[in-house]
Amino acid sequence: MQKNFENPVQMTHEKSKDCCSSDEHCGTSMKGGLPIKKGMLSFITLAMVATTTVLTVLLINEKKMNVVLPAPDAKPAETVAKTYEMPAMKTVGEKIDLPEPKTTGKMSVEEAIQTRRSKRVYSEEPVTLSELSQILWSAQGVTDDKGHRTAPSARGVYPYSLYVVVRNVEGLDQGLYLYDSATNTLGNLGLTNAGELLAASGVQDNSQKAPVVIALTAAFAKAAVSFPNNPEEVTFLEGGHIGQNIYLQAEAMKMATVVTAGFDVAKVGAALGLDKNETIVYLIPFGHVGVETVAE
Ligand SMILES: Cc1cc2nc3c(=O)[nH]c(=O)nc-3n(C[C@H](O)[C@H](O)[C@H](O)COP(=O)(O)O)c2cc1C
Structure with missing residues (x-):
């Protein structure tokens, strides 16, 4: 077989x-x-x-x-340590006293939160000095004798400055001003054509036409003292708080504002003559509510 x-x-x-x-x-x-x-x-x-x-x-x-998995001979990515320098102190000319800001109002905070909207059209009506004072106070005003401000700040380092481009404010010449929280004053930086320079730097149309544009600038070097590993992140978070204060204050005054970050930071900074160690985080136009015209 x-x-x-x-x-x-x-x-x-x-x-x-x-x-x-x-x-x-x-x-x-x-x-x-x-x-x-x-x-x-x-x-x-x-x-x-x-x-x-x-x-x-x-x-x-x-x-x-x-x-x-990296190749056996791959080297770890090199990390470049960033260094931050303090911006030079600005030399201001004439100092303008601002009216005392109000600490009570007609609209509740709940109502302001409920009705707040970004508004990008502004009327021709000039902004008064009281209105300007109020909006700047909401952003960075000093609220106690220890120097605390309206918006919170990580470890209280307060890395922000407020520059104000004035086009149409009662009692103020056109130009560029620096807000001083401690004294509630505006220091004139003498750049009389700041509005035109801002417009020429390619910012969006509403920022060009508003009677006031607040440039919220950050000095990361101030935050780096307390937060050496992440000063930029901490500072940007703080900018959001300031922006929201401005929104709610404008709403309570029935006025118009919008926070904007869509611009060329270096270009706008150069146009306004800012130090290279100051970074514009927000451009915030502010004014009375305008009527939107619809093109036919
Ligand atoms: C970080 C940030 C950047 C923004 N940048 C711009 C901007 O460049 N231009 C603009 O018109 N609006 C800008 N806005 C506003 C938003 O467009 C607006 O908040 C969004 O449309 C929601 O509308 P509301 O604010 O009315 O609720 C920005 C908002 C935030 C929070």
């Missing part, structure tokens, strides 16, 4: 069909192959499937790992 060793499993299977009709060696192949029980056959098949699956998973993982 010729033995077939090429496919013992198949032979076993064929044989097992026959042998079950007789009671001799049921479930066992003896003819032309190894003696294998039926259960063993299923076990072998299962084991093969499981092994193939495990190998496939390992292979896929290996491929993935090859993608994410």
Whole structure:
């Protein structure tokens, strides 16, 4: 009898069909192959499937790992430590006393939060000195004898300055001014064409037309003293608080404002003659609510 060793499993299977009709060696192949029980056959098949699956998973993982793992000789990315310098002190000319800001009003804070909207159209009506004083106070006014201000500041370092581009304010010449929180005054920086320079630096149309534009500038060096690892992040967070104060104050006065960050920081900074260590975070136009005209 010729033995077939090429496919013992198949032979076993064929044989097992026959042998079950007789009671001799049921479930066992003896003819032309190894003696294998039926259960063993299923076990072998299962084991093969499981092994193939495990190998496939390992292979896929290996491929993935090859993608994410750096080459053995790759060097860690170099980190460049940033240094921050304090901006030079501004020399201001004439100092203008601002009217005392109000600390009570007709609109509740809940109502202001509920109705606040960004408004980008301003009327021709001039802003009064009291209105300007009020909006600047809401942003960075001093509220106690320890020097705390209207907006919170991480570790009280107060890295922000407020520059005011004046186009149409009663009793003020056109130009650029610096707000002094401590004395509630505006220092004249003498840049009489600040409005035109701002317009020429490519800021959006509403910023060009507003009677007042507040430039909120940050000196990261002030924050770096307390937060050497992340002075910029901390400072930007603070800018949001100041912006929201301005929004709510404008709403309570039924006036118009919008915070804007869509401009070329370096270009606008240069146009307003700011120190390279001062970064404009927001340009915030402010004025009376205008009527939007729809082009026909
Ligand atoms: C970080 C920041 C930057 C923004 N920049 C601009 C801007 O460059 N120009 C603009 O018109 N509005 C700007 N906005 C205002 C948003 O467009 C406005 O908040 C948004 O459309 C939602 O409308 P609301 O303020 O009326 O609720 C800015 C708002 C934030 C918070």
